[in-house]
Amino acid sequence: MTHANLLRRIVVIALGLALTTGGYAQQPPHSAKVAAKTTAKSAVPTFKPGLEPRAVDILKAACARLAAARSMSFTAVVSYESPSRLGTPLVYSTRSEVVMQRPDKLRVVTLDDGPASDFYYDGKTMTAVAPAEKLVAVADAPPTIDAALQAAFDSGAIYFPFTDVIVADPYKDIADGLTTAFYIGQSKVVGATTTDMVAYVTGGVFVQIWIGAEDKLPRRIYAIYLNDRLRLRHVLELSDWQLDRPVAADAFTAPDISGAARIAFARPDATDAPGMKPPPKALHHKVQ
Template identity: 40%
Template structure:
């Protein structure tokens, strides 16, 4: 399976509430893929129109020195009975190239923040007064993607579209791509694109004028259960001024420090 696209599904699912999952309030599991019958093979078809629109989105994102946006998502989460229940996730993201990132995660889980100032990654449980902190490898945001240090996955849900070249990242080992049509998402006219990798389908709705992602849906096509993760993007701000204090970690007075957890343990 395409590891990059598999990461997308992980991140779009549980890591939309990155700090919450990281700090251990809930564990969002993905379906086990090996035990179900294999899905019908995907027809290899790569629509140049779809690839061109995805490339335009990538170029728009890569060309901005600062990016700000909001995310709302539905995260399928296993309950004690084994049934997946849907949790509402929301986040606000601010990024400044090359080495600063702020994520405020809210929604059904407890409020939490992730702050990366170029040197240190800090995860804060805003209401529960505890935090985790570690030094970050490298001096750029994308360095977090390949870091093997504990907690590096905390910022990965957003790095999929914030890496220097999202197009290369998203199309590696792609099996199929096609343009579905146009539709309205959040009042914005969009181009609807569909892609597949082995065992995985994903779709993206891209603004027809601004070339920004507006909606993504990622679905497994194998496993006992086949969760679908849905993420909506809004309130985009490109190259807007960002206050320097945005990337200062505000640790609550008296907060207890805990260790980062490997997100591959949150399964």
């Protein structure tokens, strides 16, 4: 394309934008506006909430792949919004390196936009470590990952937004309260692979999920709590998946904590700032 042709094209695009974005552009008469709105409305079918079989099948396939894994490791990056003093939200992030082995082993090492934290569960005890502050809390734990996650939340308000990825039956937590599910299409942008996009509503949370079309592993989960008047957004990115790889025997043992101060394995003050906390009745998933 010559310089002159390129210039003409830029001018045409600029004029087109001017005519479609208002300003001094001539506006269509009122009757034309009404006709356009009426046509647009009639062209868009009314959406009826329900469970689209294709969407449900994709969710079930992903959950089955996760449930079948005897061990897994992955990286979870969570970005969540929290209200600022101006009212508009700020975005904070955490990055967790996760290793799990069924039925009773879990390690989560987390870097935060705030204090870092480590969590170790070996089937008998769970240990929470604040490395920078040199603090450690240790408590007896039940014999399964699911029960240990519940105990960690109940006793210490410890919650992981990727919980539903590692529980024994991931689909059960989605199916509980599932009212809407529909297939959106495919993406070749997320997770450096082709993903199937599904949207669903469960337990009062709107979720859009990107699932690998071939490997059935989730790559991104986007969620909004429908009862949140601010409609704050929460995004979970999952990468570096490794399933059924051998795990070192000492992978779930906390490092030497002899110099750390012992604190109670207890919930923090109830007035802590909102964000990344599950709703009252739901520990699992919902990407908070």
